Amino acid sequence: MTPTERTRLRREHQRGSYDPQSIYDILDATTQCSVGYTIDGKPYVTPTFHWREGNHVYWHGSSASRMLRKATDAEVCLSVQIIDGYVMARSAFHHSANYRSATLFGRAFKVPEEEKAARLDAFVEHLWPGRTEVLRPMQPQEIKATTILGLEITEASAKARSGPPIDDDADYGLPIWAGIIPMTQVVGAPIADPRNLPDLAAPDHIINFTPDRTSQ
Amino acid sequence: MTPTERTRLRREHQRGSYDPQSIYDILDATTQCSVGYTIDGKPYVTPTFHWREGNHVYWHGSSASRMLRKATDAEVCLSVQIIDGYVMARSAFHHSANYRSATLFGRAFKVPEEEKAARLDAFVEHLWPGRTEVLRPMQPQEIKATTILGLEITEASAKARSGPPIDDDADYGLPIWAGIIPMTQVVGAPIADPRNLPDLAAPDHIINFTPDRTSQ
Numbered sequence: 001m002t003p004t005e006r007t008r009l010r011r012e013h014q015r016g017s018y019d020p021q022s023i024y025d026i027l028d029a030t031t032q033c034s035v036g037y038t039i040d041g042k043p044y045v046t047p048t049f050h051w052r053e054g055n056h057v058y059w060h061g062s063s064a065s066r067m068l069r070k071a072t073d074a075e076v077c078l079s080v081q082i083i084d085g086y087v088m089a090r091s092a093f094h095h096s097a098n099y100r101s102a103t104l105f106g107r108a109f110k111v112p113e114e115e116k117a118a119r120l121d122a123f124v125e126h127l128w129p130g131r132t133e134v135l136r137p138m139q140p141q142e143i144k145a146t147t148i149l150g151l152e153i154t155e156a157s158a159k160a161r162s163g164p165p166i167d168d169d170a171d172y173g174l175p176i177w178a179g180i181i182p183m184t185q186v187v188g189a190p191i192a193d194p195r196n197l198p199d200l201a202a203p204d205h206i207i208n209f210t211p212d213r214t215s216q
Numbered sequence: 217m218t219p220t221e222r223t224r225l226r227r228e229h230q231r232g233s234y235d236p237q238s239i240y241d242i243l244d245a246t247t248q249c250s251v252g253y254t255i256d257g258k259p260y261v262t263p264t265f266h267w268r269e270g271n272h273v274y275w276h277g278s279s280a281s282r283m284l285r286k287a288t289d290a291e292v293c294l295s296v297q298i299i300d301g302y303v304m305a306r307s308a309f310h311h312s313a314n315y316r317s318a319t320l321f322g323r324a325f326k327v328p329e330e331e332k333a334a335r336l337d338a339f340v341e342h343l344w345p346g347r348t349e350v351l352r353p354m355q356p357q358e359i360k361a362t363t364i365l366g367l368e369i370t371e372a373s374a375k376a377r378s379g380p381p382i383d384d385d386a387d388y389g390l391p392i393w394a395g396i397i398p399m400t401q402v403v404g405a406p407i408a409d410p411r412n413l414p415d416l417a418a419p420d421h422i423i424n425f426t427p428d429r430t431s432q
């Protein structure tokens with residue numbers, strides 16, 4: 001992808017990349033994003049889930065959602081961030097973080113009525129392969145109540161840091177503990193709904209769940 | 217806090233709250249936020265760290281940072297989100313997430329030169345109590361190169377979901393596994409910089425680190 005005036009990294013630009021695969025990998029590694037949009041020229045940010053299909057990213061909610069209404073056919077900025085660790089240096093100044101993040105810009109569009117069911121199925125199937133088959137089928141009024149926005153991935157940047165702290169040369173001689181405190185998001189053991197029917201085992205897609213779809 | 221036109225929750229508003237302590241607790245439970253701002257009327261979102269002191273939230277970076285320059289004396293939206301679990305229902309429609317999130321609006325201000333060192337010390341000390349004492353002291357040119365923005369917490373909302381899925385009455389009779397897949401951010405074992413001086417033990421503030429400052 002060609003960097004634009006909006007996506008060209010100035011600060012720590014050596015940590016940036018613009019190739020689609022790097023951006024896909026970061027988008028696919030987390031379900032959570034922050035959608036930025038404006039109302040009357042003022043900035044708003046809403047946390048929401050996203051999923052990727054090919055060169056598009058999607059998110060969903062109520063057809064009455066203010067965010068979805070204001071973002072339709074309007075400029076948005078979709079941001080994802082993953083923290084991999086705290087970078088502990090020998091000076092306060094050189095403390096940092098290891099992270100992966102992606103920033104996407106563009107005009108969000110409304111997914112047409114007749115494609116919504118397929119997009120929602122993909123959302124569920126990407127996270128829990130096989131689940132759409134076992135669920136009570138989606139109802140027309142449920143699909144109707146739902147709006148899905150899409151964004152083509154045409155103007156985007158990735159930025160990532162990894163590795164040990166980078167200290168001033170002189171500071172490496174100081175007896176100060178430096179290094180990385182790793183951070184990870186972990187999936188806990190599933191908690192069955194007390195109202196589940198008796199003797200219902202959790203299916204594989206629950207037991208093997210990971211929100212990281214990078215390897216799929 | 218009184219809800220305003222910007223912060224009054226419409227969707228699932230029973231999950232909202234406006235009391236300062238609820239908002240403080242969510243801000244303090246994570247270091248990561250997303251700052252929304254505008255350039256030429258268009259939305260931008262930048263992931264960054266924040267910390268809270270009393271009724272103010274702060275974030276920092278290069279004095280040359282575009283985000284910090286554009287957000288100074290301008291309207292911003294600061295959003296934090298924490299995912300606690302995936303809510304697995306008996307229909308696709310009722311899938312959801314357990315989460316805690318906070319949204320703050322207001323005009324960001326630049327922390328005056330003479331207060332910057334104290335704010336940066338507080339940032340470090342909140343996360344790693346005692347660390348400022350052991351670090352190579354902050355240098356005047358490091359403080360000069362750094363801009364800190366502040367936001368008074370006057371217009372803000374919290375929203376949180378917890379508990380089991382909420383399904384349609386009829387669907388509770390179906391043999392479909394429903395429940396919660398818990399999600400947590402965990403701190404890994406510290407990784408010493410290969411360039412640390414020999415026999416340097418990790419101090420307590422490294423070993424006992426948690427990014428959650430709720431209980432402090």
Ligand SMILES: Cc1cc2nc3c(=O)[nH]c(=O)nc-3n(C[C@H](O)[C@H](O)[C@H](O)COP(=O)(O)OP(=O)(O)OC[C@H]3O[C@@H](n4cnc5c(N)ncnc54)[C@H](O)[C@@H]3O)c2cc1C
Nearest residue numbers: 006007009010011099101103159263264265277281282283
């Ligand atoms: C978990 C986390 C914590 C962070 N904490 C801090 C912090 O405390 N202080 C700090 O200064 N910075 C922090 N950053 C980095 C921050 O996101 C910005 O990259 C940095 O502040 C420079 O901002 P800028 O507006 O000057 O960027 P510029 O380089 O001017 O931005 C120009 C364009 O580059 C791209 N870009 C910039 N940053 C990113 C990014 N992170 N990911 C993808 N594309 C990007 C965007 O397209 C943006 O429009 C953090 C990042 C993450 C993921």
Ligand SMILES: Cc1cc2nc3c(=O)[nH]c(=O)nc-3n(C[C@H](O)[C@H](O)[C@H](O)COP(=O)(O)OP(=O)(O)OC[C@H]3O[C@@H](n4cnc5c(N)ncnc54)[C@H](O)[C@@H]3O)c2cc1C
Nearest residue numbers: 047048049061065066067222223225226227315317319375
């Ligand atoms: C991890 C996570 C995942 C989510 N995934 C989805 C999703 O996939 N689909 C979906 O529809 N929603 C999702 N949400 C909820 C989403 O953030 C919004 O609350 C919801 O979409 C309603 O948006 P709205 O613009 O209609 O809100 P409105 O109720 O119209 O917003 C009005 C005001 O209420 C406040 N507010 C709204 N949402 C929040 C919030 N989350 N936290 C704090 N204050 C808030 C803000 O001040 C906002 O300006 C998720 C939230 C989290 C934290």
Ligand code: HEM
Nearest residue numbers: 011012092093095096097277278336339340358359361362
């Ligand atoms: C709690 C300790 C701190 C942490 C976790 C931290 C974290 C970060 C992170 C993640 C970045 C972004 C780097 C990037 O763009 O990849 C950053 C940038 C920056 N930090 Fe900090 N920081 C800390 C303390 C400080 C202190 C004490 C100072 C000043 C004395 C400082 C000054 C800066 C500056 C100037 C930048 C901008 C770098 C650039 O864009 O060129 N930081 N910090």
Ligand code: HEM
Nearest residue numbers: 061062120123124142143145146227228308309311312313
């Ligand atoms: C992968 C499965 C899904 C997940 C994880 C998920 C998650 C969420 C979350 C977290 C919310 C926000 C609730 C809140 O505001 O507190 C939401 C809202 C919503 N979802 Fe989903 N969802 C999923 C699938 C679906 C499907 C398949 C549909 C439609 C058939 C749907 C329709 C809606 C609607 C209409 C809302 C808005 C609720 C409201 O604001 O009143 N979701 N979803």
